[in-house]
Amino acid sequence: MPPVIQAEQLTRRFGDVTAVNQVSLDVQAGSLFGLLGPNGSGKTTMIRMLTGQIRPTSGSARVLGMDVAAEPVAVREKVGIIPEQESPPSFLTAEEYLSFVAKVRRLDEGEERAGWWFDFLEFEEKRDVLCKDLSRGTRQKLMFAQAFLHRPVLALIDEPLINFDPVMQQKVKEYLREYVRDGGTIFISTHILEIAEEICTDVAILHLGNLVHAGPVAGILAGKKHLTGFFLEAVGKGADA
Numbered sequence: 001m002p003p004v005i006q007a008e009q010l011t012r013r014f015g016d017v018t019a020v021n022q023v024s025l026d027v028q029a030g031s032l033f034g035l036l037g038p039n040g041s042g043k044t045t046m047i048r049m050l051t052g053q054i055r056p057t058s059g060s061a062r063v064l065g066m067d068v069a070a071e072p073v074a075v076r077e078k079v080g081i082i083p084e085q086e087s088p089p090s091f092l093t094a095e096e097y098l099s100f101v102a103k104v105r106r107l108d109e110g111e112e113r114a115g116w117w118f119d120f121l122e123f124e125e126k127r128d129v130l131c132k133d134l135s136r137g138t139r140q141k142l143m144f145a146q147a148f149l150h151r152p153v154l155a156l157i158d159e160p161l162i163n164f165d166p167v168m169q170q171k172v173k174e175y176l177r178e179y180v181r182d183g184g185t186i187f188i189s190t191h192i193l194e195i196a197e198e199i200c201t202d203v204a205i206l207h208l209g210n211l212v213h214a215g216p217v218a219g220i221l222a223g224k225k226h227l228t229g230f231f232l233e234a235v236g237k238g239a240d241a
């Protein structure tokens with residue numbers, strides 16, 4: 001089976017800054033792929049290119065077999081996305097927002113699926129609250145629900161767990177694990193290395209826009225290293241650096 005994500009020499013510059021520099025990367029179906037890297041290393045830029053939100057300066061990416069720059073809308077129809085700093089629209093209630101997403105996604109069972117998410121992430125009582133009045137964590141719950149409402153074969157999530165309390169983190173971790181067990185593919189960026197070690201099958205590490213490592217987590221752990229130590233060495237901040 002061809003990779004679900006195939007990045008070829010993907011590069012993005014903003015003026016003088018090279019945010020992502022010639023990154024080539026394959027993500028196989030059924031993986032829970034973690035994109036790691038220090039602040040400003042290019043993770044969000046990478047996700048935005050893979051979802052057609054910005055165009056690469058050079059290089060290309062195929063997602064689910066489609067060229068993202070050529071067919072950005074078709075890609076976004078198929079995948080689920082939680083962008084880094086996006087909130088649901090302030091003027092809709094939580095329920096209205098999910099109903100809107102269900103319409104855009106042309107889902108027949110939008111209402112049932114939204115109900116499942118209100119129940120699963122335990123925010124039933126917030127259904128009728130305007131998004132602008134929701135707590136940050138509750139807004140993130142809603143972003144989760146919108147990303148998975150159409151049960152995409154691939155979801156790209158920029159830092160999925162940072163706003164969640166420990167109970168929600170546990171639930172979402174389980175959900176993501178099960179999602180890939182059922183054949184889906186998940187691509188996340190994260191700073192929480194303990195969680196990446198726990199749930200990711202594969203990781204890639206960006207440093208100053210360059211890919212400095214990509215491979216299975218099992219391979220790192222087999223070398224008797226925790227992901228944190230491995231990460232610090234990869235970005236030149238290890239004990240020996």
Ligand SMILES: Nc1ncnc2c1ncn2[C@@H]1O[C@H](COP(=O)(O)OP(=O)(O)OP(=O)(O)O)[C@@H](O)[C@H]1O
Pocket residue numbers: 014017018019037038039040041042043044045046
């Ligand atoms: N729209 C933009 N205009 C100018 N520079 C940008 C833009 N977006 C990103 N950059 C720059 O590109 C580099 C990579 O940023 P990016 O947001 O991809 O990093 P990141 O790995 O997601 O960081 P963080 O962990 O802090 O979220 C940074 O130097 C950033 O300042």
Ligand SMILES: [Mg+2]
Pocket residue numbers: 043044045084158
């Ligand atoms: Mg980011």
